[in-house]
Amino acid sequence: MSENEQALGITESKEHSPGDWYSEVVRKAGLASYGPESMGGFIVTRPRGYALWEKVQENLDGWYKDTGVDNAYFPMFIPESYLEKEGEFVEGFDPEVAWVTEGGNEELEERLAVRPTSESIITPYMSQWTRSHRDLPLRLNQWCSVVRWEATETKPFFRTKEFLWQEGHTAHESSEEAWEETVTRLDQYERLYDEVLAIPVLRGRKPEHDKFPGGDTTTTVEALMPDGKALQGATSHHLGQSFAEAYDLTYADEDEEEKVAHTTSWGLSWRSLGGLIMTHSDDQGLVLPPTVAPEQVVIVPIWQEETKEDVLQYSTEVAAELEAAGVRVHLDDRDERNPGFKFNEWELKGVPVRIEIGPNEVEDGELTFAHRPDGEQFVEQRDELVGAAEDHLDAVFDKLYEAAEDHLEENIREADSPEKILGTIGKHGGFVKAPWCGDEACETVIKEKIAAEIVMVPFDQEHDPDADECALCGDPAVETAYFAKSY
Amino acid sequence: MSENEQALGITESKEHSPGDWYSEVVRKAGLASYGPESMGGFIVTRPRGYALWEKVQENLDGWYKDTGVDNAYFPMFIPESYLEKEGEFVEGFDPEVAWVTEGGNEELEERLAVRPTSESIITPYMSQWTRSHRDLPLRLNQWCSVVRWEATETKPFFRTKEFLWQEGHTAHESSEEAWEETVTRLDQYERLYDEVLAIPVLRGRKPEHDKFPGGDTTTTVEALMPDGKALQGATSHHLGQSFAEAYDLTYADEDEEEKVAHTTSWGLSWRSLGGLIMTHSDDQGLVLPPTVAPEQVVIVPIWQEETKEDVLQYSTEVAAELEAAGVRVHLDDRDERNPGFKFNEWELKGVPVRIEIGPNEVEDGELTFAHRPDGEQFVEQRDELVGAAEDHLDAVFDKLYEAAEDHLEENIREADSPEKILGTIGKHGGFVKAPWCGDEACETVIKEKIAAEIVMVPFDQEHDPDADECALCGDPAVETAYFAKSY
Numbered sequence: 005m006s007e008n009e010q011a012l013g014i015t016e017s018k019e020h021s022p023g024d025w026y027s028e029v030v031r032k033a034g035l036a037s038y039g040p041e042s043m044g045g046f047i048v049t050r051p052r053g054y055a056l057w058e059k060v061q062e063n064l065d066g067w068y069k070d071t072g073v074d075n076a077y078f079p080m081f082i083p084e085s086y087l088e089k090e091g092e093f094v095e096g097f098d099p100e101v102a103w104v105t106e107g108g109n110e111e112l113e114e115r116l117a118v119r120p121t122s123e124s125i126i127t128p129y130m131s132q133w134t135r136s137h138r139d140l141p142l143r144l145n146q147w148c149s150v151v152r153w154e155a156t157e158t159k160p161f162f163r164t165k166e167f168l169w170q171e172g173h174t175a176h177e178s179s180e181e182a183w184e185e186t187v188t189r190l191d192q193y194e195r196l197y198d199e200v201l202a203i204p205v206l207r208g209r210k211p212e213h214d215k216f217p218g219g220d221t222t223t224t225v226e227a228l229m230p231d232g233k234a235l236q237g238a239t240s241h242h243l244g245q246s247f248a249e250a251y252d253l254t255y256a257d258e259d260e261e262e263k264v265a266h267t268t269s270w271g272l273s274w275r276s277l278g279g280l281i282m283t284h285s286d287d288q289g290l291v292l293p294p295t296v297a298p299e300q301v302v303i304v305p306i307w308q309e310e311t312k313e314d315v316l317q318y319s320t321e322v323a324a325e326l327e328a329a330g331v332r333v334h335l336d337d338r339d340e341r342n343p344g345f346k347f348n349e350w351e352l353k354g355v356p357v358r359i360e361i362g363p364n365e366v367e368d369g370e371l372t373f374a375h376r377p378d379g380e381q382f383v384e385q386r387d388e389l390v391g392a393a394e395d396h397l398d399a400v401f402d403k404l405y406e407a408a409e410d411h412l413e414e415n416i417r418e419a420d421s422p423e424k425i426l427g428t429i430g431k432h433g434g435f436v437k438a439p440w441c442g443d444e445a446c447e448t449v450i451k452e453k454i455a456a457e458i459v460m461v462p463f464d465q466e467h468d469p470d471a472d473e474c475a476l477c478g479d480p481a482v483e484t485a486y487f488a489k490s491y
Numbered sequence: 492m493s494e495n496e497q498a499l500g501i502t503e504s505k506e507h508s509p510g511d512w513y514s515e516v517v518r519k520a521g522l523a524s525y526g527p528e529s530m531g532g533f534i535v536t537r538p539r540g541y542a543l544w545e546k547v548q549e550n551l552d553g554w555y556k557d558t559g560v561d562n563a564y565f566p567m568f569i570p571e572s573y574l575e576k577e578g579e580f581v582e583g584f585d586p587e588v589a590w591v592t593e594g595g596n597e598e599l600e601e602r603l604a605v606r607p608t609s610e611s612i613i614t615p616y617m618s619q620w621t622r623s624h625r626d627l628p629l630r631l632n633q634w635c636s637v638v639r640w641e642a643t644e645t646k647p648f649f650r651t652k653e654f655l656w657q658e659g660h661t662a663h664e665s666s667e668e669a670w671e672e673t674v675t676r677l678d679q680y681e682r683l684y685d686e687v688l689a690i691p692v693l694r695g696r697k698p699e700h701d702k703f704p705g706g707d708t709t710t711t712v713e714a715l716m717p718d719g720k721a722l723q724g725a726t727s728h729h730l731g732q733s734f735a736e737a738y739d740l741t742y743a744d745e746d747e748e749e750k751v752a753h754t755t756s757w758g759l760s761w762r763s764l765g766g767l768i769m770t771h772s773d774d775q776g777l778v779l780p781p782t783v784a785p786e787q788v789v790i791v792p793i794w795q796e797e798t799k800e801d802v803l804q805y806s807t808e809v810a811a812e813l814e815a816a817g818v819r820v821h822l823d824d825r826d827e828r829n830p831g832f833k834f835n836e837w838e839l840k841g842v843p844v845r846i847e848i849g850p851n852e853v854e855d856g857e858l859t860f861a862h863r864p865d866g867e868q869f870v871e872q873r874d875e876l877v878g879a880a881e882d883h884l885d886a887v888f889d890k891l892y893e894a895a896e897d898h899l900e901e902n903i904r905e906a907d908s909p910e911k912i913l914g915t916i917g918k919h920g921g922f923v924k925a926p927w928c929g930d931e932a933c934e935t936v937i938k939e940k941i942a943a944e945i946v947m948v949p950f951d952q953e954h955d956p957d958a959d960e961c962a963l964c965g966d967p968a969v970e971t972a973y974f975a976k977s978y
Contacts, residue, residue, distance in 0.1 A: 037616060042570045042601045048616050051561030051631070058562065074538030075545065079653055080567075080605075080636055083529045102594040104605065107652075108640035109586055114529045118567075118591065118605075129524060129535050144538070148636075149567055153595035165594075166566055 012348060014289050022231045026282055027160065033290035033353050035281070036160045045158045045165035049274075052298060052353065053161075056277050057168060059296040061147060063200050064170065064272065067192050073143040073172060080148070081116035082125045090124060090250040096217025097121065100152040102165075118151040123218075123243070123269055126173045127251035130267075136256050137177055140265065141185070145172040161278035162235075162491050169273035175253055175265040179244070182266035183221075186242040189270040190223045193238035196272070201280045202293040202404040203227050204412050205237050206435070206486065208460040213444040216269070220244030226460045226486070227279050228412045232433015234459045234488035235279045240270035278491070284377070284404050290354030291377055293404050294397040299334040301326060301393060302355040306343045306362035318366045322359065322389060329390040331397075351376060356400040357393065377403050416486075420475045422449055425487055429456045435488045439472045439481030446476035450487060458485040499835060501776050509718045513769055514647065520777035520840050522768070523647045532645045532652035536761075539785060539840065540648075543764050544655060546783040548634060550687050551657060551759065554679050560630040560659060567635070568603035569612045577611060577737040583704025584608065587639040589652075605638040610705075610730070610756055613660045614738035617754075623743045624664055627752065628672070632659040648765035649722075649978050656760035662740055662752040666731070669753035670708075673729040676757040677710045680725035683759070688767045689780040689891040690714050691899050692724050693922070693973065695947040700931040703756070707731030713947045713973070714766050715899045719920015721946045721975035722766045727757035765978075771864070771891050777841030778864055780891050781884040786821040788813060788880060789842040793830045793849035805853045809846065809876060816877040818884075838863060843887040844880065864890050903973075907962045909936055912974055916943045922975045926959045926968030933963035937974060947973040 014032060016025035030036050035053035039046030049057070065075070081104060088094050097120045104116040119125070130142055151166045158164055172189060176182040190207060197203045205225040209215075215222035216239070225237040248254070248265040257263050284291040294300045303323055307315040316337060323335040334355075336346050343360075350358060360372040369386040373396050384392040415434025419425040428436045429450075440446060440458070447458050461483050469480035501519060503512035517523050522540035526533030536544070552562070568591060575581050584607045591603040606612070617629055634657045645651055659676060663669040677694060684690045692712040696702075702709035703726070712724040735741070735752045744750050771778040781787045790810055794802040803824060810822040821842075823833050830847075837845060847859040856873040860883050871879040902921025906912040915923045916937075927933060927945070934945050948970050956967035 037619065039566050040570050040573060040612070040615075042572070043566060043568060043603065046566040046568070048566065049564040050620075051563050054562050054564050057564075074541070076538050076541050077536040077544075077636075077655060079526050079530060079533040079535065080638075081530060081533070081653070083527050085529070086527060099596055102591050104589050105592045106602075107589040107638075108642060115593075116530065116589075125527070128527075132524065133537075149564075151567075151594075155595060166568070168564060 012345075012352060014287055014352070018230065018285070018287055023159070025287070029281060029285050029290055030160045035290070038158070038160075045154070047158070047160045047164050049168075053277065055298040056280065056292075056296050057274055059200065060196065060272070060276060061170075063196055064192065065147075067195070068145055068172070071188060071192075072141070073145045075146060076144045077146055077148070078119075078122050078125050078129070080119055082119050082122070084115045084117060086124045086128065087117050090218045090247055092246070093123065093218035097152075100154055102151045102153050119148075120150055120152045121269070121271070122146070122150075122171055123173065123247050124251070127247045127253055127267065130173070130175050130265075131251050131253040134175060134253060134255050134265065137258060140255055141174055141176045141181065143172070143174040143185075145170055159278065159491075161274050161281065163275075167273045167275070169271050171269060171271045174268045175248065176267070177255070177257070177263070177265070179242075179266045182244075182268050183242050185268045186221070186223055186240045186270070189240040189268070190225065190238075193225050193240065193270075193272055196276070197225060197227060197237055198405075200293075200295045201276060202295070202401055202408060203237075203279060203283050204405065204409045206412075206460060206462075208462040208486070210239070211444070211447070211458045211461055211485070212442070213447075214458070216241040216243070218243065218246050219269075220246075224460055226488075227283070228415055228434060228488075229279065229282050229491065230411065232415065232489070234435065234490040235275070236459065236490065237276060237279060238270070238272035241268060243267040243269060283408055285354070286377075288348075289352030291404065292354040292356060293401045294356045295401065297332070297354060297356050299332050299355050300397055301331055301333045301357045301359060302350045303333065303335045303359045303361060304343050304346045304350070305335070305337060306360060308363070311363040311366070314366050315361055315363060319361045322361065322371065322386075325389055326393055329393075331390070331393055357396050359393075375400050375403065377407075422476055425450055425456075425475065426453055429454060429487060429489065433489065435459075435486045437484055437486055438475035439467050440483050440485035441474035441477055441479040442482045443474075443477065443479070446474060447485070449476055454489070456487050456489045459488045459490050460486040462486070499832075499839060501774055501839070505717065505772070505774055510646075512774070516768060516772050516777055517647045522777070525645070525647075532641070534645070534647045534651050536655075540764070542785040543767065543779075543783050544761055546687065547683065547759070547763060548657075550683055551679065552634075554682070555632055555659070558675060558679075559628070560632045560661075562633060563631045564633050564635070565606075565609050565612050565616070567606055569606050569609070571602045571604060573611045573615065574604050577705045577734055579733070580610065580705035584639075587641055589638045589640050606635075607637055607639045608756070608758070609633070609637075609658055610660065610734055611738070614734045614740055614754065617660070617662050617752075618738050618740040621662060621740060621742050621752065624745060627742055628661055628663045628668065630659070630661040630672075632657055646765065646978075648761050648768070654760045654762070656758050658756060658758045661755045662735065663754070664742070664744070664750070664752070666729075666753045669731075669755050670729055672755045673708070673710055673727045673757070676727040676755070677712065680712050680727065680757075680759055683763070684712060684714060684724055687780075687782045688763060689782070689888055689895060690724075690766060690770050691892065691896045693899075693947060693949075695949040695973070697726070698931070698934070698945045698948055698972070699929070700934075701945070703728040703730070705730065705733050706756075707733075711947055713975075714770070715902055715921060715975075716766065716769050716978065717898065719902065719976070721922065721977040722762070723946065723977065724763060724766060725757070725759035728755060730754040730756060770895055772841070773864075775835075776839030778891065779841040779843060780888045781843045782888065784841060784843050785819065786842050787819045787884055788821070788844045788846060789837045790820065790822045790846045790848060791830055791833045791837070792822070792824060793847060795850070798850040798853070801853050802848055802850060806848045809848065809858065809873075812876055813880055816880075818877075818880055844883050846880075862887050862890065864894075909963055912937055912943075912962060913940055916941060916974060916976065920976065922946075922973045924971055924973055925962035926954045927970050927972035928961035928964055928966040929969050930961075930964070930966070933961060934972070936963055941976070943974050943976045945972040946975045946977050949973070
């Protein structure tokens with residue numbers, strides 16, 4: 005009996021103990037295991053978890069390549085002297101760095117950081133490769149793992165000391181082009197959440213005091229988790245010229261004048277999988293949208309001894325037809341398990357659509373479809389198999405997206421005083437919009453009391469500083485702040 | 492002017508200074524740059540280099556998935572206590588380990604090895620996930636980077652302290668199944684070299700004294716580089732039960748008896764790219780088989796002012812038709828460069844087929860094709876474009892493969908005494924076959940004099956110990972040893 009078989013079924017409640025429930029789903033659906041005991045904060049990503057990451061990669065990587073990005077690979081170590089060249093940056097990341105100090109049985113002359121992010125090694129190479137405006141824009145991306153030695157509690161995919169991600173790094177002639185790039189990547193992140201992960205997001209920028217260390221502007225997509233906490237889904241940074249200056253990334257413009265380039269960086273990590281798992285899953289286990297599910301359809305044949313042959317033959321033909329149509333289908337014809345066990349197991353593992361085939365279906369030329377998210381059942385004609393399967397997969401996607409969208413829309417509230425901000429987040433969680441003067445001190449008032457913060461400021465300002473007042477201090481409001489507790 | 496444009500053209504000779512020539516090709520074709528000064532042994536893989544690795548990945552990953560392998564991802568660090576559990580293994584790798592000793596501004600309680608290979612962290616997890624014979628075979632693979640702190644000189648892709656690879660790890664019920672798995676993966680490596688990299692290889696096993704530390708049998712594919720040195724192309728290890736025993740990887744068989752599993756591991760690294768570059772390239776620069784070339788065809792239009800419009804329109808249509816047919820094509824319509832410059836640049840970058848289009852081609856409805864490896868030219872009819880392009884791409888692949896095959900076949904020689912082994916390798920390089928008693932001491936005789944070693948022993952024994960004598964010591968010969976200098 006494998007780990008899965010020994011203890012099938014989720015015992016924790018999503019509503020009442022969301023933390024325990026989440027880690028139970030991750031473990032029992034076979035997505036990840038915790039790392040070695042002496043390596044708190046690390047996880048092992050099992051095939052079913054890694055397959056989800058591959059779907060994220062497939063989509064994003066294709067979009068990147070279609071929009072002028074080339075993949076590359078930079079060393080996983082960064083010399084300390086490189087890290088130190090951009091002052092705000094090293095201050096921001098230094099406390100979280102893991103250091104290699106010995107190699108080949110000798111102490112190293114210079115400590116090497118295991119990359120926490122790669123601006124400080126990629127920018128100097130971009131500098132080597134850039135001479136003229138003809139070399140720009142330069143757009144690079146790498147799929148890799150990074151390490152950030154955070155002390156907070158591990159949550160698989162959400163918060164781990166090592167995580168998989170992609171980091172894009174680009175250089176441009178002008179600030180406008182760099183901004184356009186920043187937004188292009190943010191658009192692609194939003195698209196990934198919308199079209200692949202079935203999670204609607206809000207877009208905007210981080211407040212000045214919470215942007216990427218050393219950068220100009222950090223843009224973000226923010227999702228809302230079922231427990232009312234916000235999830236930073238991915239960030240895209242307009243870095244301005246500070247990294248280009250620190251690492252001497254210049255180019256000769258059309259008049260042969262030397263100019264400093266403008267850079268961006270943008271990243272999405274496997275935290276997106278954490279959001280995916282937490283958003284859609286339930287007390288029966290994992291729920292996945294068909295876009296990322298390793299198996300989109302599972303066929304469970306139901307037979308008695310005398311009907312076995314007919315049922316299995318019919319089921320095999322159905323499976324073959326779906327596979328030929330490009331549907332990821334699995335026929336569960338195990339002898340040693342009964343249909344009820346199979347139903348539970350595939351529900352736990354998050355297969356979006358189940359087709360049940362018993363003697364009645366065979367006799368009537370029918371198929372019984374069931375939707376994973378809500379168990380809804382439909383009888384379909386055998387000769388309409390492929391169209392029906394595609395419709396049901398779309399329907400499951402829509403159900404998941406709409407549920408998440410309703411939840412998001414119902415949980416954006418307004419407030420115009422510190423008490424109301426605190427009270428609303430305390431009672432409902434979710435996002436609370438408030439007019440804000442832009443001063444970090446006004447966030448601190450909230451942060452100290454309930455660990456909520458300004459997670460996002462929308463791009464379009466809704467406030468008129470001549471008319472509106474900061475909900476915190478009463479000074480003129482210059483922007484709309486979205487407060488929330490966050491992961 | 493970019494790095495490439497500043498110093499176009501290879502200045503070193505492949506024949507006379509192969510080492511300098513190789514690194515010049517790697518650098519000027521835009522494949523890789525050397526790492527930071529304080530990080531000798533590391534390289535930066537640029538987009539054109541990484542694109543080659545992506546082609547290797549695409550092919551192998553597809554074959555793995557078709558043959559029951561799942562991708563997963565394990566932590567990049569391994570606790571020292573894990574590493575130490577298999578005695579021969581740790582002895583083999585310990586001298587090459589890079590150690591993380593500090594994280595988050597604190598000294599770690601236990602040193603963490605940056606993975607040099609992952610048997611010692613993957614096997615214990617396979618153990619957790621395996622209870623019954625029904626959980627076997629278990630086949631995992633990961634694409635990742637590993638670090639081996641070797642002191643020898645860096646050669647991009649051939650020998651770097653960090654390298655990209657895939658490592659497969661499997662567990663089976665019986666030794667026979669594990670052996671079958673070992674050979675399946677070796678077959679796939681051979682296929683990659685044959686069908687994708689256009690490099691014929693020899694297959695066999697490593698001698699006992701050179702097998703994977705802790706394993707039972709190491710199988711290998713060996714290629715022959717143009718300078719007469721062998722390249723170990725990839726290895727597939729039958730690990731027997733030693734790792735399963737060390738990490739407690741057991742299962743209940745059909746009779747509920749507890750048994751120790753049999754494991755394998757197998758890996759191919761970006762060293763394969765080193766072999767690719769070195770095998771086919773020449774004094775004009777990189778040469779690539781069409782299977783891996785980022786651009787398979789480059790179109791260079793040749794115009795005067797009065798013919799420009801017609802030539803460019805014709806060229807654009809040709810490019811569009813090839814692209815629609817799935818050919819990776821690039822139209823070089825830059826105004827600021829003349830055709831001669833473009834010819835040289837694309838030759839340097841290794842594009843397999845060039846199509847030249849001037850006013851004559853337009854007028855006659857023709858196309859001039861040129862093959863990168865030998866410059867051979869052909870005139871083809873415009874209306875046979877796609878078929879002609881495909882034929883020429885195939886022809887270039889065949890030329891490259893056949894040249895490598897001729898070189899390999901011409902450089903396998905026989906010898907029956909130490910003097911002849913030494914003399915033959917000294918004069919010709921290449922492989923020297925000799926009957927061998929199986930004793931490492933007989934290899935040492937050769938190794939000490941000319942740094943050649945036994946790189947491979949064929950699976951099929953050609954010697955009869957009752958009749959044949961070891962070429963080194965005169966004892967009965969039990970196998971055929973292939974001696975060679977190697978990378």
